[in-house]
Structure formats: structure tokens, C-alpha cells
Amino acid sequence: MEGFYHALTLIGIALYWIIVAGVTIRVVIKRRSVSVSLAWLMIIYILPIIGVICYFLFGELNLGKKRAERAQAMFNPYEAWFLKLLDCNAHLPEKTPTHITHIDDLCTKRMGIPALCGNTLSLQDTPEKILKSIVEDIEQAQSIIRMEFYIWNEGGLANAVSAALIRASQRGVRCQILIDAAGSRKFFSSSWCKMMMDAGVEVVQALQVNPWRMFLRRLDLRQHRKIIVIDDNVAYTGSMNLVDPEYFKQSAGVGMWVDVMVRITGPTVNVLSAIHCWDWEVETGERSFPAPPECHIDQDNLLHPIQVVPSGPGMPENLIQQVLTIAISRASESVTITTPYFVPSEELLQTLRTTAQRGVKVELIIPKKNDSIMVGWASKAFYAELLSAGVIIHEFEGGLLHTKSVVIDQQYCLIGTVNLDVRSLWLNFEVTLVVDDAEFTQQLYWLQQTYIQQSTTVDEERWRERSMLHRFLERAFYLFSPVL
Known part of the structure; x- marks a missing residue:
């Protein structure tokens, strides 16, 4: 009987590793960013069985x-x-x-x-x-x-x-x-x-x-x-x-x-x-x-x-991120963004950094308290990189700032349902409007300014002095940022 259970255990282990190998191959051959693939491989290997189940549940854009x-x-x-x-x-x-x-x-x-x-x-x-x-x-x-x-x-x-x-x-x-x-x-x-x-x-x-x-x-x-x-x-x-x-x-x-x-x-x-x-x-x-x-x-x-910009399965892939990238990268004076969930793709992150580094005033307004603990900590993992590039970060204290808006050069704006996170940019059914009207854009910009008045601006020097525990939590949740 002992031999039977031993053989059953070996068969179970072999089947599990066959499944892991199969899922690993599937992750690798899927054409997506390296960071997303590495995040999923980490989850699969660190969390046995659970990681494989999570991948089947959340790992691929499958509409049914x-x-x-x-x-x-x-x-x-x-x-x-x-x-x-x-x-x-x-x-x-x-x-x-x-x-x-x-x-x-x-x-x-x-x-x-x-x-x-x-x-x-x-x-x-x-x-x-x-x-x-x-x-x-x-x-x-x-x-x-x-x-x-x-x-x-x-x-x-x-x-x-x-x-x-x-x-x-x-x-x-x-x-x-x-x-x-x-x-x-x-x-x-x-x-x-x-x-x-x-x-x-x-x-x-x-x-x-x-x-x-x-x-x-x-x-x-x-x-x-x-x-x-x-x-x-x-x-x-x-x-x-x-x-x-x-x-x-x-x-x-x-x-x-x-x-x-x-x-x-x-x-x-x-x-x-x-x-x-x-x-x-x-x-x-x-x-x-x-x-x-x-x-x-x-x-x-x-x-x-x-311009109405929809996105989601069945529609052209990556369209909203393309629109955001074009708008931000072409700004000449200012970019002001509000979003409740900030877990940007690598492409969008680099666009924000590059835009700030060429002298454009880039301001990001996000809620100080977030209803998602994981997203809240993952967002903070991007602060140091953005602050060093010259991006100004405001933490809104007047509630959960849920407005999704981008104002470019105070001349035109984007407004809709899109968060600056991988889920909105790559996964969900979303819609945003690109509005080229000076009066409407100015109204939205003034509203953004009222948000800033209710915010605390993150100081780069003080941010560098945050605790080791704070840094650890940032980095821990950052590892999962491509799949949040």
C-alpha cells in the first residue's frame, strides 16, 4: 500500500510539473511585454497550484x-x-x-x-x-x-x-x-x-x-x-x-x-x-x-x-494607450492627469518621464487613500522614478478621486472611463472622449486645480527618506503591477 501512495505521489508531482511546463510555454509564446510575462512566471513558480489556477482565471485576454x-x-x-x-x-x-x-x-x-x-x-x-x-x-x-x-x-x-x-x-x-x-x-x-x-x-x-x-x-x-x-x-x-x-x-x-x-x-x-x-x-x-x-x-x-475612443476585446488592440501616448508625447507646455488607479504600462511610464524631462510641466493627481491596497502600494513604487524625472505628484485628500482626465497644454483634453493602469489600457471595455475645445478644456483644468488645492504635493527629498518597510511593500506589490 505504501508503494501505491508513493507511486501516486510521483504521478501527481509529474502531472503538476507537466502542467507548469505547459503553462510556462504558453506564457512565453504569448506576445506581450516582458514585464507581464515575468510577473506571471513568478506567480506560477512562487505559488504552486494557486499560481497555475490564477493564470487560467486571469492570465489571458479571453472573451469566451x-x-x-x-x-x-x-x-x-x-x-x-x-x-x-x-x-x-x-x-x-x-x-x-x-x-x-x-x-x-x-x-x-x-x-x-x-x-x-x-x-x-x-x-x-x-x-x-x-x-x-x-x-x-x-x-x-x-x-x-x-x-x-x-x-x-x-x-x-x-x-x-x-x-x-x-x-x-x-x-x-x-x-x-x-x-x-x-x-x-x-x-x-x-x-x-x-x-x-x-x-x-x-x-x-x-x-x-x-x-x-x-x-x-x-x-x-x-x-x-x-x-x-x-x-x-x-x-x-x-x-x-x-x-x-x-x-x-x-x-x-x-x-x-x-x-x-x-x-x-x-x-x-x-x-x-x-x-x-x-x-x-x-x-x-x-x-x-x-x-x-x-x-x-x-x-x-x-x-x-x-473623438470617441472605445477599447475592449473585439476592438483594435491598444488603441486608448496609443491615443494617450500620442497626446502626452506631443504636449509642449503642460500635462495634468487625474486617475484613481495608477499602475502604468512601461510604455506609458516612459512617455510621462520623457515628457517631463524635456521641460513640459507634468502633474499627476491621485488619491492619497485607495480602495485597493495592492494598487495603492504598487502606485507608490513609481513615485521615485517619476519624481526624479520632474513629474509633480499630488495626493488628493478630499476622498477617493475617481475622475479620469488628461488636459494637454490647456488646449484639449481626454475624459472618460479609463484609469492609467494595465487593466483599463489592455483588458476592460472602456471609452474616452478626446475633446478639442478651449472653453470646455479650461473648465476641466480649473476643476483639476481645485483637486490640487485639496492635495498634498509629494516632496522628493522626504520621499527618499521613507522607511525600509515602506520600500519593501512598494517593491513587493510592484512585482505584481503588470497583472493588477
Whole structure:
């Protein structure tokens, strides 16, 4: 009997090392950055069995067979819809200011989405203003409401939005609500979700979490976009989930979440509507293109050219990081960035350093307290390198700064759902707007300045004097930064 158990042990060890060898080969042959590959090899070897399981769960960008096939089949029809925008008189590359011409060229060639003029924008920077504005627009809806969010949390003014959707559905407005299954897990079992569905609101879980399907789809791939489109006339996007911060994560010890949203009218609304339609079809298989935009633009009043930049599985790889790299590297005077989660790719890190080293004022505003301990420590691992290059780092103390924004030379800006971390840049479904409008950009820049006033600037000399324990924790979590 002893010999049997001995043989069984040897067989188990042999099978384990065969699996490890197979996973190692798979990690090596996947074409990605060396730092990501080395991080996964370290996890696999340091954490026996657990490391292999983690790799199958989180190691590869796998949308799942059904969704992947559907996304692949969708790309050409949607690209054809986007390319029709080139004939819209809101697309005037020869008259669009040159600040975003290079970004317009990239997105048009890679995704088929051109920058469009003739929009109006409103920057909304308080939860009360945002949620009440959404309710007012829902009350005016006549035909269709499309919404998608990562987190939908009941409580406070968020319930007023849910109630407005119920009323809209009862008066015959079709309401298509797409919510991430992991981010909104509690909401799906709430009474508000049941009331919405009973009233005819179509509530669909995006990317349902099922551990038994870990070999078929990456579990931490999330639907992170925040989009609202009403009658293809009004749209919202930005950093805020469908939550009232006074009722959301109050016990997390990081303060209230601080967000912004942008209210938009004009041709860009239809582009955001098409992105929602893309996500709806990926999840449900149902296709419904939005109406093409009405492009009756006054040639003498070409306001607010906007480039919509989506990313995610099935869409052109690395597009948002390319846009960020182009924007930051072309800055001539200043770059001001806000992000709650700062774990940059090596490419983005070097772009920030190089931009600061050539004399551009680069400011980074991130929350002092983070709801992710691992991300908080990993972020600090980049401080020394950035500070030595001349990057100014502000730690926001007024809550969890969740706004995702970049202002370039106080002339144009990027605003949307994208964090400066590997997850947003490489993995999740995201969307950002590149807005070439001086007035709107100035409003966003002033808002960033209010964030700086509520922050403490990191002093390079004092940072060098931090404790050995502090340095150890930074480096320990930094090793995992490529996979956070």
C-alpha cells in the first residue's frame, strides 16, 4: 500500500510539473511585454497550484468562445456604420483644429471612427447635479434609453434614476440597461432591480461571473464603460457609476468618491449610442444600429470636435494607450492627469518621464487613500522614478478621486472611463472622449486645480527618506503591477 501512495505521489508531482511546463510555454509564446510575462512566471513558480489556477482565471485576454465569435462577426458591419460618418458634414478634418488631427487619423484608420464637430458639452462635477440631470433627461425620453455601467448601487438619488426608468418604461419607452455582473452583483438581487424588470425595463448582466467557466473566459474581464444615450439626442459619459456617493462604500475608509460626467448633444451622441449597441449585441446577440447623426452643422460655428475612443476585446488592440501616448508625447507646455488607479504600462511610464524631462510641466493627481491596497502600494513604487524625472505628484485628500482626465497644454483634453493602469489600457471595455475645445478644456483644468488645492504635493527629498518597510511593500506589490 505504501508503494501505491508513493507511486501516486510521483504521478501527481509529474502531472503538476507537466502542467507548469505547459503553462510556462504558453506564457512565453504569448506576445506581450516582458514585464507581464515575468510577473506571471513568478506567480506560477512562487505559488504552486494557486499560481497555475490564477493564470487560467486571469492570465489571458479571453472573451469566451461565443462572445468572441460574435464580436468578430460584428466588426465589419459596425465599421461600415462608423465609416458612413466620414460623409457627414460634421467631419471636417481640414477645418478641425490641428490639436487632435493625429488622434483623428489614428482612430479613423484603426476603428473607422472620425472626430465630429457640432457638439455641445456640459461638465457636471457633483453627484447631485449629475443624477438630477439624468433624471430630467429620462423624464423627457420618447422612444429609447440606452445605459451601461460597471456599478449600479441602490440608495439616495440613484433610486430616483431607477424610478424614472420605471416611469419611462410604463409610458412605452424602451429601456436597455447593461450592467456589469461583477461590479453590480448586489444590485441584481435588490428590490429595485426586480421592480425595474417587472416594469419592462430590460436589465442585462454583462459578462456573468461563473467560476466553472474559468478555462473558457477570463473572469476579471469587465464591462467598465459608463454610457447613457436618450433618444439618440442626449448622451452622458465619464467616470461616475450609477451610484449616490453618500450611500456607496461608506465603510471603505477612503471618503466619498469624487467623479465627473459630461452631458453631450450633437453627432457624437450617435457614436456613443453605437458603442452601446455593440456591447448589447456582444452580450445578447441582438443587433440594432442607432440612427445616423443629423449633421446639419453651421460651417461658421464648428464647436467642440470630439473623438470617441472605445477599447475592449473585439476592438483594435491598444488603441486608448496609443491615443494617450500620442497626446502626452506631443504636449509642449503642460500635462495634468487625474486617475484613481495608477499602475502604468512601461510604455506609458516612459512617455510621462520623457515628457517631463524635456521641460513640459507634468502633474499627476491621485488619491492619497485607495480602495485597493495592492494598487495603492504598487502606485507608490513609481513615485521615485517619476519624481526624479520632474513629474509633480499630488495626493488628493478630499476622498477617493475617481475622475479620469488628461488636459494637454490647456488646449484639449481626454475624459472618460479609463484609469492609467494595465487593466483599463489592455483588458476592460472602456471609452474616452478626446475633446478639442478651449472653453470646455479650461473648465476641466480649473476643476483639476481645485483637486490640487485639496492635495498634498509629494516632496522628493522626504520621499527618499521613507522607511525600509515602506520600500519593501512598494517593491513587493510592484512585482505584481503588470497583472493588477
